[in-house]
Amino acid sequence: MTIVYRVMKVEVDRIEVMLEYPSSKGAIPNSLQVFDGTGGLKQVGEFARYDPPQHYVPGGxxxxxxxxxxxYLVTYGGGANPPPxxxxxxxxxxxxxxxxxxxxxxxxxxxxxxxxxxxxxxxxxxxxxxxxxxxxxxxxxxxxxxxxxxxxxxxxxxxxxxxxxxxx
Known part of the structure; x- marks a missing residue:
């Protein structure tokens, strides 16, 4: 399956990326990923929040x-709400x-x-x-x-x- 990552908004301290199917289905529900200005993942939809933001590799x-x-601590929402x-x-x-x-x-x-x-x-x-x-x-x-x-x-x-x- 192919998924497209589409950058929706870029600000100094916030980058929003939407996951989409490359067909007429459009956006994947609850898939907005929010990154901080350094590329650290802060949030995935209403499902998960990362504190501090998750990085693939620290800078430099x-x-x-x-x-x-x-x-980092992951807290969950959007339904089942498993423990942090x-x-x-x-x-x-x-x-x-x-x-x-x-x-x-x-x-x-x-x-x-x-x-x-x-x-x-x-x-x-x-x-x-x-x-x-x-x-x-x-x-x-x-x-x-x-x-x-x-x-x-x-x-x-x-x-x-x-x-x-x-x-x-």
């Missing part, structure tokens, strides 16, 4: 060998690679992340994610995610940048 660390740990969850993620930049994607050729840094998630029900793993970031773009050019849960086959997801259009 695009160099092979860089490592970081990030922690604390996420602790570890990341490292492991390589710089040339990628050819539908959106073009990029020389991107490959990052690997993973970690743990904690709530009132206990500890759970965070999906293992490999992210490729090109220094010239504020979003990943490719993301591979593997979600592993006991008793079910692993769920694998790949997102690739298919088009870049710059405004004037």
């Amino acid at each position: 660390l695009l160099q092979i060998g860089a490592r970081w740990t990030a922690a 969850r604390t996420i602790s993620m570890d990341g490292k930049i492991v390589a710089r690679e040339a990628l050819t994607l539908p959106a073009g050729k990029f020389h991107a840094f490959r990052m690997e992340t993973g970690g743990k998630s904690f709530d009132s029900k206990g500890e759970q793993p965070v999906p293992k994610t490999t992210v490729w970031m090109a220094p010239e773009l504020p979003v990943p050019v490719r993301t591979d995610t593997v979600i592993e849960m006991p008793g079910i086959p692993a769920i694998k997801s790949v997102m690739e940048l298919v088009k870049v259009t710059r405004g004037t």
Whole structure:
């Protein structure tokens, strides 16, 4: 399935991105993503809020060998309202690679992340994610995610940048 990320608004401290199906179906319900001015994810619809905002990598660390740990609180809304969850993620930049994607050729840094998630029900793993970031773009050019849960086959997801259009 293809999903389009459409930038709806850019302000100094707020960027709004809507997820849409590339057909006549239009916007995906409750899918507005709100980022802060540095690219940190603050909110996904009415479903989840991140405090502090979630970043793929802290600023200024695009160099092979860089490592970081990030922690944030996720609170949920929009229905079932599961308990708040604390996420602790570890990341490292492991390589710089040339990628050819539908959106073009990029020389991107490959990052690997993973970690743990904690709530009132206990500890759970965070999906293992490999992210490729090109220094010239504020979003990943490719993301591979593997979600592993006991008793079910692993769920694998790949997102690739298919088009870049710059405004004037």
